[in-house]
Amino acid sequence: MEDAITRKEHEEFAKRIDAENERQNRRIALLEENGQHINAMTVSIEKMAVNMENMIAEQKKQGERLEALEKVPVETNRQVKSAVITALTGGVIGAVITAIISII
Numbered sequence: 001m002e003d004a005i006t007r008k009e010h011e012e013f014a015k016r017i018d019a020e021n022e023r024q025n026r027r028i029a030l031l032e033e034n035g036q037h038i039n040a041m042t043v044s045i046e047k048m049a050v051n052m053e054n055m056i057a058e059q060k061k062q063g064e065r066l067e068a069l070e071k072v073p074v075e076t077n078r079q080v081k082s083a084v085i086t087a088l089t090g091g092v093i094g095a096v097i098t099a100i101i102s103i104i
Contacts, residue, residue, distance in 0.1 A: 005013075
């Protein structure tokens, strides 16, 4: 029995073990909480990626619509120029024909 410890030493050892267990339990609780935060962030990032994909698709659609809208004034200007040139050409030809007829 010379290896036996006293009751006081045993109680001190038990207190230290209990204190270590409490510290470990707090650390585990913090790790679990951090794990939950990481999982929540992962879900949020996945949602954000899906939203960004949707935004990119919408931007492509808007780009196509914008191109179509930008082409409208150009086409209108071409048509107006063509009509003016046709009218002027018709007027000049009409004047020339009228002058030729009046000379004859």
